[in-house]
Amino acid sequence: MISVGIIGGAGYTAGELLRILIHHPHVTIDFVHSSSNAGNPITKVHTDLLGDTSLTFSSSYHASVDVVFFCSGHGATDKFLHDHPEFLKTKIIDLSQDFRIYQPSHDFVYGLPEMNKSQIQKAKHIANPGCFATCIQLGILPLANAGKLIDDIHVNAITGSTGAGHQPTETTHFSWRDSNVSVYKPFNHQHLKEIIQSIKQLQPYFHHRINFIPMRGPFTRGIMATMYTKTTLLSLSEAKELYQEYYNDSPFVVISHESPDLKQVINTNKAIVYLEKHEDLLFAIVVIDNLLKGASGQAVQNMNLMFGLPENSGLKLKPTAF
Numbered sequence: 001m002i003s004v005g006i007i008g009g010a011g012y013t014a015g016e017l018l019r020i021l022i023h024h025p026h027v028t029i030d031f032v033h034s035s036s037n038a039g040n041p042i043t044k045v046h047t048d049l050l051g052d053t054s055l056t057f058s059s060s061y062h063a064s065v066d067v068v069f070f071c072s073g074h075g076a077t078d079k080f081l082h083d084h085p086e087f088l089k090t091k092i093i094d095l096s097q098d099f100r101i102y103q104p105s106h107d108f109v110y111g112l113p114e115m116n117k118s119q120i121q122k123a124k125h126i127a128n129p130g131c132f133a134t135c136i137q138l139g140i141l142p143l144a145n146a147g148k149l150i151d152d153i154h155v156n157a158i159t160g161s162t163g164a165g166h167q168p169t170e171t172t173h174f175s176w177r178d179s180n181v182s183v184y185k186p187f188n189h190q191h192l193k194e195i196i197q198s199i200k201q202l203q204p205y206f207h208h209r210i211n212f213i214p215m216r217g218p219f220t221r222g223i224m225a226t227m228y229t230k231t232t233l234l235s236l237s238e239a240k241e242l243y244q245e246y247y248n249d250s251p252f253v254v255i256s257h258e259s260p261d262l263k264q265v266i267n268t269n270k271a272i273v274y275l276e277k278h279e280d281l282l283f284a285i286v287v288i289d290n291l292l293k294g295a296s297g298q299a300v301q302n303m304n305l306m307f308g309l310p311e312n313s314g315l316k317l318k319p320t321a322f
Helices: 012-021 074-085 085-089 113-122 132-146 192-202 236-246 296-306
Strands: 002-007 027-033 066-068 091-094 125-127 152-159 212-218 223-230 255-256 271-278 281-288
Touching: 002 012, 012 027, 012 113, 012 296, 027 212, 066 074, 066 085, 066 296, 091 296, 113 132, 113 296, 125 296, 132 192, 132 223, 132 236, 132 271, 132 281, 192 212, 236 255, 236 271, 281 296
Parallel strands: 002 027, 002 066, 066 091, 091 125, 152 212, 255 271
Antiparallel strands: 152 223, 223 281, 271 281
């Protein structure tokens, strides 16, 4: 059995992680740390787990487990590892953005299984991708892998309120978010850096723009990304064949012949990809659950790969509260 520790156990991603790991056939949970909830039952915060677990939040943590998941806010993992370097000897899966961009100063592997599966299998430390980044990359990486990105990429994507985290803010408050849509961080969203990094890993000479318009949606979970780019060298049938071949060994990516909707992926680790061709433009739609394939489900997918388990082990999910 794989012994697991979770640091930052009170947020949405930790709740989803627990929902998976409690029922994972190869996992035992050693500790779930939360300084603000220490001593409280897990179910006091993650109420959908009532009847599934008797675990309590811990005020302590230790590095003598097989793997630690970091579910704290951005910047917290880097600081924690600086203060507690003994954890670097343990396998780590970090759900923050602290180590997604390659630097010679760290050994974290970018944890997108559809691109870096062999590296993940050998890695000790994993930087779990961002939710928008995961969704968008799954729509364009087959083109980059084939060297077919020849122009700017235009992306519109809308996400649910859980993508902003558990702590309420002005733009996640129900009375503001409900029946409302808004744009934020156009052209300079923080996930662009990791998307460009991945494209250049597969197509090093890529030098075009990614024009990304992120939007907040009036729903709790899920991401729908629509994107298009010029592909004069590919017919629609050739593009579909290219995508099918690229994702042939990816158990969670489904190439659909029908335009998808968000409810098809909610509470699953699936990504549905749909393609159309409009004259010289290839148009793609990708839908994922931001808390699962965009965060905790993908983190477990990475754990499975790191420990030599089937990639989809433990990822048949039961319904959640959202």
